[in-house]
Structure formats: C-alpha cells, structure tokens
Amino acid sequence: MIVKESKRGGQILSNxxxxxxxxxxxxxxxSEFDQERExxxxxxxxxxxxxxxxxxxxxxxxxxxxIHPRETFRLxxxxxxxSIIVAHNHPSGDPDPSRxxxxxxxxxxxxxxxxxxxxxxxxxxxxDGQYASLKEKGVI
Numbered sequence: 001m002i003v004k005e006s007k008r009g010g011q012i013l014s015n016x017x018x019x020x021x022x023x024x025x026x027x028x029x030x031s032e033f034d035q036e037r038e039x040x041x042x043x044x045x046x047x048x049x050x051x052x053x054x055x056x057x058x059x060x061x062x063x064x065x066x067i068h069p070r071e072t073f074r075l076x077x078x079x080x081x082x083s084i085i086v087a088h089n090h091p092s093g094d095p096d097p098s099r100x101x102x103x104x105x106x107x108x109x110x111x112x113x114x115x116x117x118x119x120x121x122x123x124x125x126x127x128d129g130q131y132a133s134l135k136e137k138g139v140i
Contacts, residue, residue, distance in 0.1 A: 010046075010050040010051040010052060011050070011051045012048065012049050012050050012051075013043070013045065013049050013051060013085065014049065016121055016123050016131065016133035016135065016136060017131070019043070019085055019087055019121065019123045019131075019133075020087075020123055020125055020129070020131035022043070022051075022054075023041060023043075023054075023087045023089070023123065023125055024125055024129070026041070026054060027039060027089055027125065034059065035089075035091070036062060036091050037059055037060060037061060037062060037065075037091065038058075038059070038060040038061065038062070038063065038064055038065045038088060038089060038090070038091060039056060039058070039059050039060075039065070039088060039089050040056075040057045040058040040059075040060070040065050040067055040072075040086065040087075040088040041054055041055060041056055041057060041086065041087050041088065042054075042055045042057050042072050042073075042075065042076060042084050042085075042086055043055075043084060043085045043086070043087065044075060044076050044079055044081035044083075044084055045081055045082060045083045045084065045085065045120070046081060046082055047082040049083075049120075052079060052081050053075060053079060053081075055074075055075045057071050057072055057086075058071070062091050063091075063092075064100070065088065067104050067108075069107060069108055069111035069112075072084075072086060072108055072111070073108075073111060073112065073115055073117060076115075076117050077115060077117065081117065082117070082118065083112075083117060083118040083119070083120050084112065084117055084118075084119055084120065085119075085120050085121045085122070085123065086105075086108060086119065086121075086122045086123075087122070087123040087124070087125060088101075088122075088124060088125070089124070089125040089126075090124055090125065090126055092126075093126050093127030093128070093130070094126055094130075095124045095125060095126030095130050095131050095132040096124075096132060097122075097124055097132055097134060097137065097139070101122070101124060101134070102134070102139055104122075105119075105122045105134050105139050105140060106139070108122070109140055119140060120135065120140075121133055121134065121135040121136075121140060122134040122135070122139070122140065
C-alpha cells in the first residue's frame with residue numbers, strides 16, 4: 001500500500017497518490033453539503049515524511065477559497081515540521097490546476113523557502129479518484 005502506517009503513529013506519504021487518497025478520505029467525512037465547497041488543507045510532515053498533522057486552513061465556496069501563506073504555515077511553524085504538502089479539492093470534479101492555483105503555489109513555495117519549511121507538493125483532488133500534482137506538473 002502506498003500510504004504506510006508507521007510504528008510511531010502518523011502515515012508516511014511516499015507520493016502524490018498517497019496524498020490524494022488521504023485527503024479524499026478526510027473529505028469523505030464531511031457532510032454532503034460541505035463536500036460541495038472548496039477545502040484547503042496543510043499536511044505537516046517530519047523529516048521522514050510522516051504525517052504530524054492535517055490542518056483545514058480554509059473552507060470556501062463552490063469555486064474558491066482564500067489562501068494566504070500566514071495561515072498555511074501557522075501550524076507548521078509552531079509545530080516545527082520539516083515540510084508541508086498542501087491540498088485542496090475542486091468541487092467541479094476537474095482536478096486541473098487553475099492560474100490561481102499555480103500562482104498560490106508559487107507564493108507558498110517562496111514563503112516556505114523563507115521560513116525553512118519546504119513545500120513538497122500541492123495536490124488537487126477531483127472526482128472518482130482523479131487528482132493533479134503540481135510537483136509532477138513541474139510547478140514546484
């Protein structure tokens with residue numbers, strides 16, 4: 001299995017599919033009404049890519065949510081994690097990144113570089129197991 005349960009708790013995320021599966025399971029716990037809104041999460045990881053936390057940074061509307069580096073990195077800095085992965089869903093079901101998604105990813109990468117918390121990936125969740133990794137697309 002791609003997402004491994006470590007002996008010390010926290011899952012180890014080894015690739016973007018593992019991230020998509022994890023966040024899809026988190027989203028599935030939301031009410032049907034909330035599933036139709038855009039969510040943006042930060043996943044904090046230790047040096048071995050073991051999940052330390054999943055933080056819902058923003059829940060927006062059908063077509064967007066407000067994202068700012070300050071809120072995205074808040075828990076990462078206070079918990080002292082090595083890196084983060086960010087993820088959000090597209091309620092439309094199409095995981096292709098928008099121009100805004102690409103721009104936000106660039107801002108978050110720059111902020112992480114300054115803070116010393118590496119942004120490993122930005123994964124966008126669509127419907128039926130579809131997802132897009134901005135790292136795999138060469139944005140990060």
